[in-house]
Amino acid sequence: MHTKSEILAAAGELFSERGYHGTSMRELAKALHMRGASLYSHISAKEELLWEIVSEVADHFLALTEVVPRHISPEEQLVQLVRGHLKVIARELHYAIVFFHEWKFLEPSLLARIKVRRDAYEANFCRIIEEGARQGLFRVANPRLAALFVLSALNWTYQWFRLEGPLSVEQLADQYVAFILCMLKNGK
Amino acid sequence: MHTKSEILAAAGELFSERGYHGTSMRELAKALHMRGASLYSHISAKEELLWEIVSEVADHFLALTEVVPRHISPEEQLVQLVRGHLKVIARELHYAIVFFHEWKFLEPSLLARIKVRRDAYEANFCRIIEEGARQGLFRVANPRLAALFVLSALNWTYQWFRLEGPLSVEQLADQYVAFILCMLKNGK
DNA sequence: CCTACCGATCGGTAGG
DNA sequence: CCTACCGATCGGTAGG
Numbered sequence: 073m074h075t076k077s078e079i080l081a082a083a084g085e086l087f088s089e090r091g092y093h094g095t096s097m098r099e100l101a102k103a104l105h106m107r108g109a110s111l112y113s114h115i116s117a118k119e120e121l122l123w124e125i126v127s128e129v130a131d132h133f134l135a136l137t138e139v140v141p142r143h144i145s146p147e148e149q150l151v152q153l154v155r156g157h158l159k160v161i162a163r164e165l166h167y168a169i170v171f172f173h174e175w176k177f178l179e180p181s182l183l184a185r186i187k188v189r190r191d192a193y194e195a196n197f198c199r200i201i202e203e204g205a206r207q208g209l210f211r212v213a214n215p216r217l218a219a220l221f222v223l224s225a226l227n228w229t230y231q232w233f234r235l236e237g238p239l240s241v242e243q244l245a246d247q248y249v250a251f252i253l254c255m256l257k258n259g260k
Numbered sequence: 261m262h263t264k265s266e267i268l269a270a271a272g273e274l275f276s277e278r279g280y281h282g283t284s285m286r287e288l289a290k291a292l293h294m295r296g297a298s299l300y301s302h303i304s305a306k307e308e309l310l311w312e313i314v315s316e317v318a319d320h321f322l323a324l325t326e327v328v329p330r331h332i333s334p335e336e337q338l339v340q341l342v343r344g345h346l347k348v349i350a351r352e353l354h355y356a357i358v359f360f361h362e363w364k365f366l367e368p369s370l371l372a373r374i375k376v377r378r379d380a381y382e383a384n385f386c387r388i389i390e391e392g393a394r395q396g397l398f399r400v401a402n403p404r405l406a407a408l409f410v411l412s413a414l415n416w417t418y419q420w421f422r423l424e425g426p427l428s429v430e431q432l433a434d435q436y437v438a439f440i441l442c443m444l445k446n447g448k
Numbered sequence: 449c450c451t452a453c454c455g456a457t458c459g460g461t462a463g464g
Numbered sequence: 465c466c467t468a469c470c471g472a473t474c475g476g477t478a479g480g
Binding site (some may be wrong): 284305306 | 458459460461
């Protein structure tokens with residue numbers, strides 16, 4: 073009757089609103105017009121739902137790293153990465169909320185696997201800004217902290233951005249790109 | 261034996277690590293070397309703990325608004341606000357984490373009261389940047405979005421900053437102030 | 449997919 | 465502050 077991706081979508085919605093620990097399997101089942109026990113013919117445990125959601129978002133972020141070409145300038149690389157990052161958050165907002173808020177509830181071995189991907193993603197972000205600084209394109213005293221500052225501003229968008237809101241993802245990205253480049257290019 | 265603030269401190273620590281719904285009253289009691297039932301001689305309900313923590317952080321943020329003098333320049337006002345904001349997060353990190361992650365679990369009437377304070381704080385932040393834009397001090401096309409961008413970067417610090425880390429709050433604030441002013445003053 | 453059920457734990461109260 | 469206890473609900477299993 074239901075596919076696993078339907079169950080994950082419903083779980084993403086509920087987990088994002090009520091939290092992982094605040095959502096019971098019976099509530100999830102009810103949203104899908106099932107009984108609680110029936111969920112276990114699709115999954116083996118509640119944590120599997122959390123893992124699949126968090127893992128998917130981590131993969132989408134990391135995939136951006138591979139899509140951005142290395143032969144273009146650090147500035148262009150950064151612009152593409154910022155746009156992609158905001159699109160991932162905006163287009164799968166429920167999953168992104170679960171990713172940012174609930175990943176810490178994964179058991180240690182799964183948590184470790186996510187941290188590896190997050191660190192790789194951040195390192196790539198950092199690398200681009202450092203490369204831009206080396207070329208004299210970005211004038212920034214502390215590239216690592218600048219990368220963290222930028223990523224912070226991007227990540228927080230899940231807190232307020234809504235696709236149904238007045239601002240499109242493209243408009244948001246245009247403005248954020250402008251802020252970020254202005255900050256990086258005019259520093260001392 | 262225990263004061264209410266000791267109980268709140270322990271709750272802040274546990275709620276920030278395991279989440280509000282992921283922490284049981286018995287676990288909290290255990291951290292305080294008490295039995296679960298004994299907590300109820302200090303508080304009336306679990307939600308009271310969440311409310312007091314969230315409310316205290318909201319008050320500390322809003323208090324910054326009143327401390328910053330109105331007669332100094334928007335730039336100076338912003339610098340003081342940024343410094344104060346980062347200090348609130350850094351100095352009561354556990355409470356700040358609970359504030360940002362768990363406030364949505366308050367019942368509707370309490371949630372509404374927090375939203376009022378948060379909106380007032382954001383509006384003040386916005387006002388300062390808009391005032392700076394009007395004076396030609398900040399060259400920014402969309403002051404409201406610029407304020408959101410800056411607040412995003414500030415808020416996210418709870419995710420990674422630790423007082424025991426290599427960076428002091430003062431150093432962090434110096435760098436963030438530089439990023440923010442650079443961004444706001446050099447835009448077009 | 450269902451009904452029926454498991455042991456464990458939940459927030460909270462009674463009474464001292 | 466404690467012991468003892470409440471009904472409700474938790475994630476998950478058995479068996480069909």
